[in-house]
Structures are given as C-alpha cells and as structure tokens.
Amino acid sequence: MKTRMIIIGIFLSLATIVFSARLVHIQLVSNEVYYVDRTQEQRYGEAKYGRVFDRNGAPLWDRLQKERGNWKDVYYHRHLEGLSAILKGVVNSKITELRGQNAVIRSTFKPRRDVPIDEDEVIPLVDGKDIYLSIDLRIQEIVENVVREYVPKFGAAGASVLVMDPHTGQVLALTSFNPENKKYEDVLHSYEPGSIFKPITAIIALENGVNPNKLIDTEDGKWQVVKTSNEKIIKDTHARKTCNMQEAMVYSSNIAFGKYVTEDIGYEKFYYGVKKFAINETYSEFPLRVSHKGFSRVPDLRTQAAQGFGQSIDATSLDVAKAFSSIANGGILYTPKLLLKYGMDSASTERDSVRRVISSTENTRLLRDMLKGVVNSGGTAENVKSKYAFFEFAGKTGTAQIRDSSGKYAVENYNSSFIGMEKVTDPHYVCLVTMYHTRKAGATVAGPVFQKIMEQIYLHPSLSPASFAREYAPSDSLCSDISFINYAKTAAESKANGMRCNIRFDEGNKGGPVVVAQKIKEDHTGKYLELSLREHQINTGLMPDVRGLALRDARGMLAHMKVIHDGTGKVYEQYPEPGSSAPKKSTVHIKLREDI
Numbered sequence: 001m002k003t004r005m006i007i008i009g010i011f012l013s014l015a016t017i018v019f020s021a022r023l024v025h026i027q028l029v030s031n032e033v034y035y036v037d038r039t040q041e042q043r044y045g046e047a048k049y050g051r052v053f054d055r056n057g058a059p060l061w062d063r064l065q066k067e068r069g070n071w072k073d074v075y076y077h078r079h080l081e082g083l084s085a086i087l088k089g090v091v092n093s094k095i096t097e098l099r100g101q102n103a104v105i106r107s108t109f110k111p112r113r114d115v116p117i118d119e120d121e122v123i124p125l126v127d128g129k130d131i132y133l134s135i136d137l138r139i140q141e142i143v144e145n146v147v148r149e150y151v152p153k154f155g156a157a158g159a160s161v162l163v164m165d166p167h168t169g170q171v172l173a174l175t176s177f178n179p180e181n182k183k184y185e186d187v188l189h190s191y192e193p194g195s196i197f198k199p200i201t202a203i204i205a206l207e208n209g210v211n212p213n214k215l216i217d218t219e220d221g222k223w224q225v226v227k228t229s230n231e232k233i234i235k236d237t238h239a240r241k242t243c244n245m246q247e248a249m250v251y252s253s254n255i256a257f258g259k260y261v262t263e264d265i266g267y268e269k270f271y272y273g274v275k276k277f278a279i280n281e282t283y284s285e286f287p288l289r290v291s292h293k294g295f296s297r298v299p300d301l302r303t304q305a306a307q308g309f310g311q312s313i314d315a316t317s318l319d320v321a322k323a324f325s326s327i328a329n330g331g332i333l334y335t336p337k338l339l340l341k342y343g344m345d346s347a348s349t350e351r352d353s354v355r356r357v358i359s360s361t362e363n364t365r366l367l368r369d370m371l372k373g374v375v376n377s378g379g380t381a382e383n384v385k386s387k388y389a390f391f392e393f394a395g396k397t398g399t400a401q402i403r404d405s406s407g408k409y410a411v412e413n414y415n416s417s418f419i420g421m422e423k424v425t426d427p428h429y430v431c432l433v434t435m436y437h438t439r440k441a442g443a444t445v446a447g448p449v450f451q452k453i454m455e456q457i458y459l460h461p462s463l464s465p466a467s468f469a470r471e472y473a474p475s476d477s478l479c480s481d482i483s484f485i486n487y488a489k490t491a492a493e494s495k496a497n498g499m500r501c502n503i504r505f506d507e508g509n510k511g512g513p514v515v516v517a518q519k520i521k522e523d524h525t526g527k528y529l530e531l532s533l534r535e536h537q538i539n540t541g542l543m544p545d546v547r548g549l550a551l552r553d554a555r556g557m558l559a560h561m562k563v564i565h566d567g568t569g570k571v572y573e574q575y576p577e578p579g580s581s582a583p584k585k586s587t588v589h590i591k592l593r594e595d596i
Helices: 002-030 081-092 137-154 194-207 245-250 254-265 267-276 301-308 317-329 361-375 447-459 466-472 489-499 551-557
Strands: 040-045 059-065 071-075 103-108 118-123 131-133 158-164 171-175 187-189 289-291 332-334 353-356 394-403 409-421 430-438 503-505 514-523 526-534 562-566 570-575 587-593
Touching (some): 059 081, 071 081, 081 137, 137 171, 158 317, 194 245, 194 317, 194 361, 245 361, 254 267, 254 301, 267 301, 317 332, 317 361, 317 409, 361 394, 394 447, 409 447, 430 447, 489 514, 551 562, 551 570
Antiparallel strands (some): 040 103, 059 071, 103 118, 158 171, 158 430, 332 353, 394 409
C-alpha cells in the first residue's frame, strides 16, 4: 500500500511538472493566448460627407470614395486659389450637417465563430448633408481674375478682397491673403485699417450731434497733440488751414478725424461708438477662423487721436465691411454670413440683423454723399471714377503704414485699401480691396481693383441689370473688356447680341463648339472682336472643361472618351475635373440640369 502511494505521488508530481512546463512554454516561449473574449466586438461605419455648393447651386467641393476605401477631396475650381483656401476652412470647420455622423456597430459572436449571431447599431450612421455658401461663383471668379492681373502690375505681395451684400450681410466673394506666409489662407487676420476707418469715425461724430459744416482747424497739415518734445507729429498729405467734414473726407485729413475724437466727440463716446459697430467681436456662426488682436481703450491723447483715423486700432475685413454696409443700407448692422442655413432657395433673403447702429437715415445719406466726393474730381480717389455714367461710386481710400518688428511704422511700406459701393442711391455691393506691402497709396493700387471688379460684375450677362446692358453697351462696340471665354458658340452669339458687341468667329478654325480665345482684329470695315472656337482637344491628354454646355456639345468635346451622364439640360458638374490627366478612352462622368 505504501509503495502504491509513493508511485501515485511520483506520477502526480511528474504530471504537475509537465503541466507547469507547458504553461511556461505557452506564456513565455510561444506567447500564445488561449483565452480571448470574442463574444463582442465594435466596428465603425464612416459617414459620407455632404457636398459644398455656391448660392446658386454650382458645385464647389466634394469628397469621393476611391478604390480601397480611400477618400479624395475634389475642388471643382482649383484655379481659384482664394476660393480653394476658403473651402478648406469650411470643410475642416465643425459643421455637423456637412460631416455627418459615423456609426458604431456592436457585433456578438459565438466562440470560435467568425459570423456574428447578432449586430446592434449603438450609434446610427448619418451621412452628411449638402451645404450652400453665400459665395457667388461668378463674382468670385471675377474677383480672382482681377487680383491676378493687378497684384504683379502694382508689385504687391498679394491682395485680399471681400464683396458683401449690404442688405443681408452675405459674403458674395472672399479671398484672404497672408502677406507674411505669402499664400491664401482660411483665416481672416486683423490689421490696422488706416483711413478706410474714417467713415466709421465720421458716422459716430454725426450720431453724437457734431455739425458736419463746422470748420476744423487742421493746423496747415501738422499737429502736435499734447506738444511734448518727443511726441510724433500727425501730418496731412493735403495740407489745409481748415476744413469741414466733407472736405476732411475728400482730402483724407488725419488731423480733422483725430480732432473729432479728442475735441468734438470725446474719447469715451468714440470708444463705445466703435464697440456699437461690433468691431473685433466674435463671429460664433462664421465657419472660418477670425484672428483678432482686439480693439482696446487707450489712455494717451495722441493714440486716441490716431484711432480716429485708423491707426493703433485693429480690425478684420469683415469688421470694416459690415460697418460700411450699415452706411450703405441706411443704418442696420448685419451679421456677416458665409454659410446659408436654409439652402440655395434662401440665398436672396436670408440675413441676421444685429441692431440699428445709425439712428438717422439722414446721417447715412450725408455720409454717402461725402464718400461720393472722394471719387469725384478733386478727391483722393478721383482715378476710381468709372467711364460708365451708370455707376455712382462712393468710397474711401486707405494707405496704412505697417509696423516693423520693433513696433515702429516702416517707411514706404503700406497695406493699401479701398472700400466702396457701386451706386450711392441704390447700392447692391460693398467691396473692400486690400493690397499688401506696396509702396503706393490705396487710390493708386486698390482703387483700380475695386473699379474693375464692379464693372466686370455689371458687364457679366447674368449678373448685370438689363438697364445697364441696354444703356451702356453701344452699338457695334468692340466689348474688349467682356470675356466670351468658355462660352458655347450659340451662347456667345446670344451674349454678343444682348450687349450689342461686334464679334466674328474665326472661320479658319473648324474646331469645337466653345470659345477658347478672343482678340481685336481689323479689316476694311473697321475693328471687330474675333472669337476662336476650341478644338476637341483629343490629343492634349487633359480633361476639357464642359461645364455649362449642352449634352450634344459636351459629347463633341469628349468624343475621344467614354461619357456617362445623368440628368437633362446643361452640364453643371464633371469628374475628373477640368485640366486633370485624361488619356484616350478615359471615362468621364457628367451631371446635367435644366436651370443653368
């Protein structure tokens, strides 16, 4: 019996040693895990983004899923650098409607089984919705084309432009250039506005009962505010002994607007008057980041005076444009709007009123007349006056010195601006142009950009009032400042007839149905505008632009490719995008609709 117990003990000991050795081998050598809880797992379903459209339904951006589950951002107008930067900011902002909601799915498994026995959608999948911006693609394209023309012409580092509807606060076109990084960005930076701030000071003065006819002693163009030996003198470019408010605006007197703050309004009333216009306030629903340095109360008299003419004060283009819009619309301050809440159909009416900031419409009329004088003969911006009598341009120039790293104002280095409206009696647009790091005044470099943008908007056949086209497009006009590029032949003919342009088509070119070039030519009958039709581009290897064409014309342009189309009418969207690589027998997907 004793021997049997010893044998059993030895056997159990050996079994224990073998079992322990096996465990050590599994855990330390093979690193195998035998006990995995595979009863439940979570996986995620990725929501599809919505698309981004302009106010009229033109596609601006989409995110397409490619092979292997990758996503590709598609910018339909990549050549518009300013717009592309703005779209990146919109897409990356926290717009829940666009982003949608990813799904969380919990799956339950039996041990050693790959097929779940039950699935529960813990968080449901919600695809993103399409959103509409207040941007008008037609105006945006005009803005960026003009900027591309004038920036190198005037030797500027770059330019920012904002076009706003003064009756809604909607932003119709926007570019934001950062001169330090030398590129377009999706951030709106604040800067010292300079003299374009003077209309705000003027309206605060009028609202506080200052008589616009009162003569201000402008000290023959040199004013030492507190008369200390180290105080910097305030100077006027156009030296005068005295001037009233109209003359102070027309000749852009720094001294007059400094004295309005320190002697007529009083600094406390001026400070709260500026705050009333919501300068440097947060734009909670604006989808882009707005970088503010802030508008602060300052203690010394000389700096208080400087704030009256736009120095020692920081504002963004949104700040200045919305304040100027209240002057244009009769006194209502609207919240700047880039994202339309209720879609394309609401673009013409959607607006968010903040408050009435100018109590008297008479004051807005007085100030608009002053601003008209700036553009008329003898004003600082008389070169901005249009050749078309239809326009009643009114606005203000600004030539703001730039502070260097030491905090001092640099010599002959300016941010030159012009802000204006196109028609004093019935303004439809407020436009702010800023040309960065120039050596010339705002009237010289920013004024012509404003003028060209406004004229091009009104010369655009689908933007300008019919009354303008009938009155100011003379019979047999060359219309050399009107673009027919990318128009189908029939559309070009229709546009030319409406504007009474003397055009001819290049008979030697038996190419495709779209205008690719235009130039002035002359024969025994006189000068005319020749339009060249583009070929089918079969051998270029690039995707042609067929947007705006009827299906038949689009097929003609894409004769060497496989075309898949949806809808009827004219092309409003295509993929691959224009200018991308497109070898023969490529597939192109086009979408059409009737309302183009």
